[in-house]
Amino acid sequence: MLYTWLTERLGIRHPVISASMTGVAHGRLARAVSRAGGLGMLGIGSQVPVEFLADEARIASDDGALPFGVGLTAWALPGRPELVAATAAQRPALVSLSFGPVRPGDVELLHAAGVVVSAQVHNPQAARDAVAAGVDLIEAQGTEAGGHTGTVAMLPLLQRLRQEVDVPVLAAGGIGTPEALAAVLVAGAVGARVGTPLLLSQEAVLDDAARDRLRAAEVDQTVLSPLFDQVLRPGWPQDYPVRTLANDFTDAWADKVDHLPPGAEARRQVTDAVDSGNYDLAPILAGQAVGLLTAARPAADVITELAEGAEAVLRSRVPGLLGER
Numbered sequence: 030m031l032y033t034w035l036t037e038r039l040g041i042r043h044p045v046i047s048a049s050m051t052g053v054a055h056g057r058l059a060r061a062v063s064r065a066g067g068l069g070m071l072g073i074g075s076q077v078p079v080e081f082l083a084d085e086a087r088i089a090s091d092d093g094a095l096p097f098g099v100g101l102t103a104w105a106l107p108g109r110p111e112l113v114a115a116t117a118a119q120r121p122a123l124v125s126l127s128f129g130p131v132r133p134g135d136v137e138l139l140h141a142a143g144v145v146v147s148a149q150v151h152n153p154q155a156a157r158d159a160v161a162a163g164v165d166l167i168e169a170q171g172t173e174a175g176g177h178t179g180t181v182a183m184l185p186l187l188q189r190l191r192q193e194v195d196v197p198v199l200a201a202g203g204i205g206t207p208e209a210l211a212a213v214l215v216a217g218a219v220g221a222r223v224g225t226p227l228l229l230s231q232e233a234v235l236d237d238a239a240r241d242r243l244r245a246a247e248v249d250q251t252v253l254s255p256l257f258d259q260v261l262r263p264g265w266p267q268d269y270p271v272r273t274l275a276n277d278f279t280d281a282w283a284d285k286v287d288h289l290p291p292g293a294e295a296r297r298q299v300t301d302a303v304d305s306g307n308y309d310l311a312p313i314l315a316g317q318a319v320g321l322l323t324a325a326r327p328a329a330d331v332i333t334e335l336a337e338g339a340e341a342v343l344r345s346r347v348p349g350l351l352g353e354r
Contacts, residue, residue, distance in 0.1 A: 035220035042066030043336035048224025049100020056088025058232040063095040065329035070098040075105030086119040096122035104129030117142035136163040151179025171202030175316035177269040205318035207338025225316040230328035248320030254283040
């Protein structure tokens with residue numbers, strides 16, 4: 030078993046946390062990850078009703094038997110203060126605040142409920158600000174990650190944040206194999222956050238057409254652009270572009286966002302595509318590790334393979350690298 034700050038503080042067996050993939054990571058997926066010894070996260074978007082949070086938290090926790098986490102969108106919380114209170118009421122083991130400034134009052138409220146608080150960041154200043162706001166853990170999310178992310182690769186960001194802050198740092202982005210998990214642990218991360226490796230899991234909320242696209246995609250077939258946010262979610266801060274699979278819509282417009290057709294026309298096109306499952310136009314959020322996906326399998330198998338495989342890698346390779354026999 031791998032022992033880190035993360036496993037000891039959260040009481041989990043494996044230093045692996047699932048990503049808060051809004052619309053994909055519901056209670057069933059979070060529960061499967063936690064049952065396997067990781068920490069399953071619920072993705073709670075800016076428009077999600079409080080009732081949804083309570084219902085899915087009950088599933089994720091297996092009616093209180095398992096630890097789980099919740100991911101909240103930081104920029105939206107000033108307009109949705111009830112989400113912080115409702116999250117604290119569910120007593121998750123961890124709350125991850127992403128995409129926006131961390132407010133000290135939110136951290137204090139969550140701490141009062143016994144919750145560990147992390148901040149997902151993309152640059153050193155955001156990490157410094159989050160630590161000043163009182164978070165317990167920093168997540169270094171690299172641009173390899175799927176969904177909303179930054180523009181710095183994970184490994185340079187992890188190294189820089191390890192120099193910059195005096196709290197534990199978690200690695201996120203591009204981690205899809207036991208070797209990659211072992212590598213970030215050796216680099217000083219207390220664990221990894223994974224999303225793309227779980228997209229084909231049987232518990233993820235994705236239709237068959239999206240799964241087929243994911244299975245066929247290679248590591249170089251994603252696009253990082255504000256395109257889909259400008260069309261579908263114009264309220265999203267432009268500091269956080271979104272990584273999706275490349276498709277006909279991104280081929281046509283990802284590099285020409287300023288020349289999109291009038292908003293109503295583009296929105297209608299993509300909204301209709303989302304409703305009909307037409308992924309030539311609709312987005313599928315995925316990171317560069319998508320090229321590692323091959324087949325659908327239980328989320329528990331993904332988590333177990335990553336954690337136990339990383340331990341085996343460290344036990345077998347580190348002694349040899351040190352000249353030990």
